[in-house]
Amino acid sequence: MYKILLTLFFVGLLNAEVYDGIAIVVKDEAITLLDIKNEMKTSKVDAKQASDLLIRQKLEKIEIDERRISVSSTEVYDDIKQMAARNNMSISTLYDAIRDSNGLNSTELKEKIKQKLLSQKLYSAIAYSSVEEPSQREIKEYFEMNKEKYSHPSEFSVIIYESKDGARLQEKVSNPMIYAPDISMNEQVLAYDRVSPELAKLLQNTPLNSFTQVVPNGQGSFMSFYLKEIKSAGEGSIEGSKNEIINAIMAEKREQVLGDHFARLRHNTEINIIREVE
Template identity: 60%
Template structure:
């Protein structure tokens, strides 16, 4: 009898802890206080924004299930392979670069890619009929109103440090005065228009007189770029960014359609707010 009593009390305690941790229930799916706090930390947003994002994600996942949308492991691998090829890396080197930059393991990366592809398929199914090709007038107007955002450096003067020994290269990054014969360096000028978009983005995110993170060099070793000089910004012409603008306008239209769709879905969903994050 005593054992039965203990078992019942333990079950009630665990149940209370679980309920106490739930903040929102979306059509039967629970969002916990832990989920919200984690999203706040990862996305650097406030509690309301984190809660809204998780509710939207829950609704998306339920739509994916109801529409029987799926993504195969082959589709995930193909996406990873294409991204690796754009960066002139093998798949294994790409996994390592992601692990170094974000801390994600290969399995965690695959899960992120799967989520991305599932969302893309869902978005296509929902927004396909509601998005139209932008007109030339719309493209020109968008370019004029966002002209500053299309300006970019004309190039970068860098010192490229390379080594097969990642630990020693990292020591160089942490302590610029460190010397090792295992690290080679060469100075180069990298025109913005002649480097990959991924490398351009990496260099743009790096402050002057600073090192980038160590990344695979595509030859079995590692490299880091030290930014010596950022050459003056270059104004971009409409023709060179036309496709980019079309994609941006289309993305904004798609997000508007999706936003309206999920707002209606949320309004009609069985949604129960239990408590707010404190």
């Protein structure tokens, strides 16, 4: 009798420990306290926002499973090849760069890309057939309300610092006064229309007289740009920005459809909040 009671006690204790780690249950999918804390750290959001993001992810997973949406290893590899090509890198260099910047190994990267592609297929199934192309009036109204988005610099005056050692370059960026003959410097004027969208965005988001973050150069080395001057190109035109505006409007419409869909799904799905994260 005592042996049975003792066994039941330990089983109950084990279940309590498991239960204590769960914060939210979405249908049969559990979200733990650790999941929420990790999401807070990764996405830099508070506990409620992290919980909402994780609930949305679980709802997406349920939808993906129910719709039997899948992604093949070939699709994942093709996405990685495209990512490497956009950044002028080999695939092995891309893996190294992502590991250095985000701490993800190739297996973890492939899993993240798989989840991204699954979500894209789900979004396509839900939203794309429900969204109409914007009218000329919508395009004009959007442009008038967002003119600042479609004006951009004409060129950037920079000093490019480059090294084969990313850590050494970071040391120079953090302390520009150190003597570093192993780091090359090259002053250039970069035309906005001649650089990649990723580099243009990086430079636009960098304050004058400061360095960008250290980034791979696609050839096995690393570089950072010291931004000296930005020359303005003036206001953009509606015709020159038309495709970009259409894409932005379509993205907003799709997000509205998706938001409404998942709001209804959340309302109709059994979600149990077991405890809040402090």
